[in-house]
Amino acid sequence: MNRKMNVMIVAESQSYLLVSLQSKLEQMDCKVFNLTADPNLISRVKEHMDLLFLMADENLLAQNSGLIYLKDKTVEEHIPVFVTGDEENLEAIRNGVFVHSIQREFPRPINVGEVAEYLCEYMENYGKQNKKKILVVDDSGMVLRSVEEWLGADYEIFMANSGMMAIKYLTGNRPDLILLDYEMPVVDGSQVLEMIRTDPEFSDMPIIFLTGKSDKESVQKVMALKPDGYLLKTMPPDQIRRAVAEFFEKKRAKDEHYGL
Numbered sequence: 001m002n003r004k005m006n007v008m009i010v011a012e013s014q015s016y017l018l019v020s021l022q023s024k025l026e027q028m029d030c031k032v033f034n035l036t037a038d039p040n041l042i043s044r045v046k047e048h049m050d051l052l053f054l055m056a057d058e059n060l061l062a063q064n065s066g067l068i069y070l071k072d073k074t075v076e077e078h079i080p081v082f083v084t085g086d087e088e089n090l091e092a093i094r095n096g097v098f099v100h101s102i103q104r105e106f107p108r109p110i111n112v113g114e115v116a117e118y119l120c121e122y123m124e125n126y127g128k129q130n131k132k133k134i135l136v137v138d139d140s141g142m143v144l145r146s147v148e149e150w151l152g153a154d155y156e157i158f159m160a161n162s163g164m165m166a167i168k169y170l171t172g173n174r175p176d177l178i179l180l181d182y183e184m185p186v187v188d189g190s191q192v193l194e195m196i197r198t199d200p201e202f203s204d205m206p207i208i209f210l211t212g213k214s215d216k217e218s219v220q221k222v223m224a225l226k227p228d229g230y231l232l233k234t235m236p237p238d239q240i241r242r243a244v245a246e247f248f249e250k251k252r253a254k255d256e257h258y259g260l
Contacts, residue, residue: 005051009053012063022034024116036063067096071098081098082104133173133176134158134244136158136160138179139161139162154241181211189209193227229247
């Protein structure tokens with residue numbers, strides 16, 4: 001793998017199975033976090049998780065608040081979930097808070113080596129599921145293609161060439177960030193921002209304006225709308241990539257500080 005995969009194993013008790021799986025994953029160059037379902041412990045982990053593995057038993061199933069916290073975290077950060085346990089515990093996890101979130105179940109007994117190989121192969125093939133989703137809104141096809149080229153290696157990019165198309169996209173999707181052109185015909189960026197901010201479901205949606213004007217008056221006009229930032233289209237690609245990465249890093253640190 002190109003980098004270490006961060007795996008969070010959540011179990012309420014230590015066992016030979018857990019230790020063996022952790023050891024095998026570490027041999028395959030993974031960084032493993034072995035934790036109980038305690039929101040306080042989990043929130044202290046600074047690294048982004050690539051994968052969550054649940055060791056399901058009666059003790060884990062009793063940790064309702066911890067499981068809800070994990071479910072919210074995996075949904076928000078697009079973290080795939082895997083679980084092992086006996087059939088009764090698998091059914092409880094399957095029909096509980098993790099309904100629709102589990103990628104695969106591993107009924108016990110399991111072959112630790114085969115499970116570890118499967119997890120690593122899954123991330124090699126479907127690692128894009130961990131990428132943050134960015135909706136880029138601009139009436140210029142050239143700008144859309146350029147941003148996709150600049151950011152596509154690190155993020156899932158979705159494109160809309162008008163304000164109304166962006167609103168339509170949001171009816172069925174929730175990106176992690178919107179890069180929004182300030183000047184567009186018919187429905188401009190300020191109108192799109194206003195429509196998003198007045199919708200309770202999307203009022204906290206991060207929005208960064210894209211603008212081609214860098215004069216003081218234009219910048220003040222953009223920032224008066226209180227977006228989460230602005231980027232100049234004329235910035236070098238490396239600078240835009242760095243700005244987006246820094247935005248997500250600051251957001252992650254803020255979420256951790258407030259226990260989100």
